[in-house]
Amino acid sequence: MKDKVWMKPPFGVGDPKEVEATPDVLTPLMVAGWSQCDPPAHNEEVKTDVHD
Amino acid sequence: MSTTRLQEVLICFGKGKQVDISTAQAAAAMWRFTKLNASLINPKLATENDADEYGKGHEFPTVTYKTAWDVGCTLEKYLSAEIGTWAICFALGKVVKSGGPNFVYTCNPLIPANGDAAELPYLSYVEQIRPGGGVVIDRQGVGMAVESFQISVGSGPGRANSKISVELVGSGKVIDTATGITMPAATAEKLLPSASLVLSINGVNYVSNKNIVSLETGWKNNIRMDSGFFPGSGFQTAGDGSTGAIRGRLEFGNRQGNLRFVARFMNGSDEYTKLKAQTTGTADLTLSYDTNNSLQLTWQKVAFSVVEIAETDQILTVAVDCVPLYDSSNGILTAVGKTTVDNICQ
Numbered sequence: 091m092k093d094k095v096w097m098k099p100p101f102g103v104g105d106p107k108e109v110e111a112t113p114d115v116l117t118p119l120m121v122a123g124w125s126q127c128d129p130p131a132h133n134e135e136v137k138t139d140v141h142d
Numbered sequence: 143m144s145t146t147r148l149q150e151v152l153i154c155f156g157k158g159k160q161v162d163i164s165t166a167q168a169a170a171a172m173w174r175f176t177k178l179n180a181s182l183i184n185p186k187l188a189t190e191n192d193a194d195e196y197g198k199g200h201e202f203p204t205v206t207y208k209t210a211w212d213v214g215c216t217l218e219k220y221l222s223a224e225i226g227t228w229a230i231c232f233a234l235g236k237v238v239k240s241g242g243p244n245f246v247y248t249c250n251p252l253i254p255a256n257g258d259a260a261e262l263p264y265l266s267y268v269e270q271i272r273p274g275g276g277v278v279i280d281r282q283g284v285g286m287a288v289e290s291f292q293i294s295v296g297s298g299p300g301r302a303n304s305k306i307s308v309e310l311v312g313s314g315k316v317i318d319t320a321t322g323i324t325m326p327a328a329t330a331e332k333l334l335p336s337a338s339l340v341l342s343i344n345g346v347n348y349v350s351n352k353n354i355v356s357l358e359t360g361w362k363n364n365i366r367m368d369s370g371f372f373p374g375s376g377f378q379t380a381g382d383g384s385t386g387a388i389r390g391r392l393e394f395g396n397r398q399g400n401l402r403f404v405a406r407f408m409n410g411s412d413e414y415t416k417l418k419a420q421t422t423g424t425a426d427l428t429l430s431y432d433t434n435n436s437l438q439l440t441w442q443k444v445a446f447s448v449v450e451i452a453e454t455d456q457i458l459t460v461a462v463d464c465v466p467l468y469d470s471s472n473g474i475l476t477a478v479g480k481t482t483v484d485n486i487c488q
Contacts, residue, residue: 093240100257111240113440113476116248121473123256126238 098127106130146271146278148180152325153217155286156265157228158485163285163313163391164376167266169323173483175225176328178305179218183269183283185316186212187386208386210371211314211378213283215267219308220301221293222331223435227479229308230437231487232288233361234477235262235394239488244434247479247486251361251397260393262287262363263487267310268323282321285313287392292360292400293439295336295429303336304429311365314388315378332481334429334437343403343464344416344423344444353406355454359427359439361475364395399466399475401425401441407451407460414460417446425464438478442469 093111098104100123108129109115154174156167188210191203198204219225227247231237235252239245252258267286271278289309296303341348341357348354370389378385405411415421425444430436441464448463468474479486 093246095238095240097238111238111246111248113248113438113478116238117250117442117472117476120236120238120248120250121253121256121471123253123258125236125258 096127096129097124099124150271151182151279152270152273153177153268154323154325155267157483158488159232159263159265160285163261163264163389164315166282166284166317169326172266172268172323172326173224173329174326175219175331177217177219179216181215181217182279183213183215183267183281183310183312183316185281185283185314185318188212208378208384210387211316213286213312213314213316214289215283215310217308217310219306220331221304221306221334221429221437223334223431223437223479223481224329224331224483225306225308226293226334226429226437227481227483228486229288229291229306230439230477230479232263232265233291233308233363234475235259237487239486242484244480244482245484245486247481249477249479250473251475252394253473261391262365262394264313264392267312268321268325270321270323270325273325280319280321280323282317282323283310283312284315284317285389285392286310287312287365288363289365290360290362292358294356294358295339295427296356297336299335299337301333301335304334311367311392313370313390313392314386315376329483332431332435334431334435336429338428338430340428340430341426343401343425344421344446346412348403348405353408353411355404355406355459357401357403357427359401359441360399362398362400364397366393366395369393399441401444401464401466402462403464404454404459404461407458411460413446413449413462414451417449420445422467425466434480434482436478436480440476440478441466442472442474442476443467
């Protein structure tokens with residue numbers, strides 16, 4: 091399985107995305123200003139009133 | 143009293159990057175190497191005096207003032223996966239680390255127009271001779287950056303046929319006694335010998351054709367040293383204006399890549415044809431120790447600028463200078479270092 095990394099868009103505008111960590115995938119992103127970032131924290135909404 | 147041989151000099155420097163230009167690194171973030179050259183960081187103090195001032199009654203200086211500090215050195219080494227990966231990370235500045243325990247560092251030059259910094263990552267560089275009770279030298283350059291690296295690959299089986307030279311420049315900040323650094327154990331390096339070369343330039347595989355003789359390639363940041371001194375850039379001793387100014391930033395200038403190679407010239411050699419047509423293509427070179435320790439440089443687009451037919455050991459050869467060109471999608475250079483060492487330039 092290929093390694094993946096999280097990348098954030100230039101100028102902090104937009105959402106991070108997870109991509110394959112290969113030069114072919116990373117190079118155009120890095121040239122366009124994307125940079126490596128930590129995986130986003132899970133922001134799943136927890137609802138206590140959900141019924142089965 | 144014993145003399146001191148320069149072979150005694152121990153060096154270690156930042157494997158990771160400093161948090162900022164003026165904060166010295168601790169030993170835990172450093173690694174230790176041997177080197178091939180005698181260059182030391184030798185802090186240089188620029189001074190000025192009052193010779194030109196009126197009111198003294200004569201033209202002679204009566205007092206000197208510390209103006210500014212400079213620190214720098216060149217590091218020459220046999221090329222290894224460790225030093226090669228370190229060099230591309232700190233010289234190009236944009237790094238993506240993946241994998242583990244076999245790590246892959248994918249590096250590209252910073253592009254400020256797309257939001258990247260104009261400053262390169264900083265590191266500390268320590269030199270020691272007989273640290274401890276009989277100390278001769280113990281000093282640490284703080285806020286160093288990689289000005290350039292140059293890789294040379296030649297023909298022959300020895301280690302000298304695959305080398306790297308790295309030039310470092312500094313903010314000027316230096317701890318010149320009692321750094322407090324305990325030299326880490328020497329790094330076990332995985333050499334990348336000339337015999338491992340895989341090379342393709344502008345559509346020709348020069349290794350499978352068995353006609354490559356030598357090559358050189360590198361990168362130079364042309365760091366704007368003078369603009370590192372700005373109002374508020376700081377002093378050797380923080381808050382003490384009499385100790386001489388240091389740089390508060392090291393920004394790259396007009397960066398340049400280079401690639402030149404010598405190959406045997408024979409029937410079918412088309413370097414001159416490509417020169418005349420200004421044919422462009424990628425240049426891709428890889429040197430390996432094994433699958434997990436290697437260095438790959440990909441110039442995304444090159445054209446030939448000089449093609450000269452000459453001889454090497456009485457064999458007809460062609461020497462080619464390439465101009466690395468910027469590709470709108472892939473930029474100018476992608477460098478990939480593979481090593482089992484974590485946290486390089488992190």
